[in-house]
Amino acid sequence: MLIVMQKDATPDQVTAVIRAIENRGHTARPIPGGARVSIGVLYNEGAVDASVFHDMPGVKEAIPVTRPYKMVSREFQPHDTIIRVGNVNIGGDHLLIIAGPCAVESEHQVMTIAEHVKKSGGDILRGGAFKPRTSPYAFQGLGEAGLKILAKAREAFGLPIVTEVLDLACYDMVEDYADIVQIGTRNMQNFSLLRRAGESKKPVMLKRGMSATVDEWLMAAEYILTEGNPNVILCERGVRTFVRHSRNTLDLSAIPVVRRESHLPVIVDPSHAAGFRDQVMPLARAAAAVSAHGMMVEVHHAPETAKCDGGQSLLPEQFDQLCRQVRSIFEVSRNAE
Numbered sequence: 001m002l003i004v005m006q007k008d009a010t011p012d013q014v015t016a017v018i019r020a021i022e023n024r025g026h027t028a029r030p031i032p033g034g035a036r037v038s039i040g041v042l043y044n045e046g047a048v049d050a051s052v053f054h055d056m057p058g059v060k061e062a063i064p065v066t067r068p069y070k071m072v073s074r075e076f077q078p079h080d081t082i083i084r085v086g087n088v089n090i091g092g093d094h095l096l097i098i099a100g101p102c103a104v105e106s107e108h109q110v111m112t113i114a115e116h117v118k119k120s121g122g123d124i125l126r127g128g129a130f131k132p133r134t135s136p137y138a139f140q141g142l143g144e145a146g147l148k149i150l151a152k153a154r155e156a157f158g159l160p161i162v163t164e165v166l167d168l169a170c171y172d173m174v175e176d177y178a179d180i181v182q183i184g185t186r187n188m189q190n191f192s193l194l195r196r197a198g199e200s201k202k203p204v205m206l207k208r209g210m211s212a213t214v215d216e217w218l219m220a221a222e223y224i225l226t227e228g229n230p231n232v233i234l235c236e237r238g239v240r241t242f243v244r245h246s247r248n249t250l251d252l253s254a255i256p257v258v259r260r261e262s263h264l265p266v267i268v269d270p271s272h273a274a275g276f277r278d279q280v281m282p283l284a285r286a287a288a289a290v291s292a293h294g295m296m297v298e299v300h301h302a303p304e305t306a307k308c309d310g311g312q313s314l315l316p317e318q319f320d321q322l323c324r325q326v327r328s329i330f331e332v333s334r335n336a337e
């Protein structure tokens, strides 16, 4: 249930509604809006009796929430969430471009790639210092040394950084260095990690689980919001299907669905969806055409030497071309809406 207050409702009237919700054993979550305050009712078991609130002074209406997720839903917040990171707006009319290597390998590697990302107009630098690898024998990342390299690149090029957190043990450390903390596909339903992300002040990029429905994905985001962190960026990165021609299948139809259901920004990762360099550019163009709020792509200056995901990493000149193409496609698709 969402209780929408009248525009001229007084703070005392808002407090009285919050008390009435809490007296029934539920949790009240005030949501400040542009013109009026709304109050979400959380943790109710079964339906909430709307008539109790209808008659309270200052209440405009009490709307039942029909979706299983609440705080992430458009029913709770009709306007888009815009997240400010550095001087980039995520979720507004700007197409966010995040780029960088799959894994941080060395200072020279990150600095070289970051320079290209900056020159081509990328907004944010990516790079994994803690890598979730299928094989325990594969490169696991440089850990804190990798985070330090990312921080140096941020200093040198003025690019905020996004990097993945693998578990609770490294959350504090990753959070200290990162501008955006990434929760990967394999951790989308790691509920203790989601709760920890909810206690953080840093924005979170939540990748869709490789076999997760949109509802499950939004429910995972709900964990983060209910713990108090409203700054979640959703990232579609392809789902596991029967096909062999690509690593995953990019579910572009999820973008309009998420944008309809949720106010959170949603971006696309064509690199992990494709798995092959030649598919990345067409999928990136398609992401801009469906009005995703942005994209995250892997770039490497010497992909044949990459310790991870070289085969799907764009060369710097391809990335440069991608930036120009997707920005003009995004303009067209936003104007068509």
Ligand code: PEP
Pocket: 102, 128, 132, 164, 183, 184, 185, 186, 207, 237, 269, 272
């Ligand atoms: C990544 O972005 O580095 C990554 C491991 O992606 P995913 O979690 O989507 O596989």
Ligand code: MN
Pocket: 102, 103, 272, 298, 308, 309
């Ligand atoms: Mn990768």
